Amino acid sequence: MELKVLKRSTFPIRSEEDIVKARQIVRNWANEVGFKLVDQTKLVTATSELARNTFVHGGGGEMMLEQVEDGTRSGLRITFQDHGPGIPDVTRALQDGYSTAGGLGLGLGGAKRLVHEFSIQSEVGKGTVVIIVKWV
């Protein structure tokens, strides 16, 4: 199954306002691709959690948004990248209740539950990349 990218755009995540913009852009794309309202909401919420991580924990970074197709389905793939301190223990960071910023600790694990595919790569001192995919 070859993944085809139909459209691609990159947006900065450098402020709280950028987190709001990221939500709005993902909402627009999800609507265009044909996601149902509840799935739009799930994707937008996952985006909000991950964009906040990029800004708060990663010290800012960027979001790459792609409209993808695998032959039978279309969907959105979103990549969040920062060059921050990285996460020493990714497995633990994915558990509910794990928080370093005094939050609820639902960010990573919660976002994972809201999408179809989730991957995370993090290297201490280099940064973190989170990729999510949701299919229509």
Add this chain to the structure above:
Amino acid sequence: MERIPILKMGKFLLVSIQVDMHDRLALTLQDELTARIVEENAKGVLIDISALEMVDSFIGRMLANIATMARILDAETVVVGMQPEVAITMVELGLSLPGVRTALNIEKGMEILNSLLQSETQDGTEGSET
């Protein structure tokens, strides 16, 4: 500065969140509401979120914080108007809003606040008689 208006109606404070809030704005609302509860001696807070297209962990925490702070200050909080897709997403995210009262719409929310205020006043009268 961007702000979310807080309206006073009798013993209650009303807030309708009509914008996509950034995190600082959510924190400002939390602080201002808490201050207004004390200033106005408010007994109830009604927060209308019918225009909110999503509630993530940050906004969820803000709602829970407001309810907790209000309770400590002797006021009840009711969150009204949550969209069904927002509720579905929140549950999957893992947010359950513990300690936050909810109602389907503003009218039902006001009923809850009024009945809470009434039962409190009655308790008060009984207490002073004995």
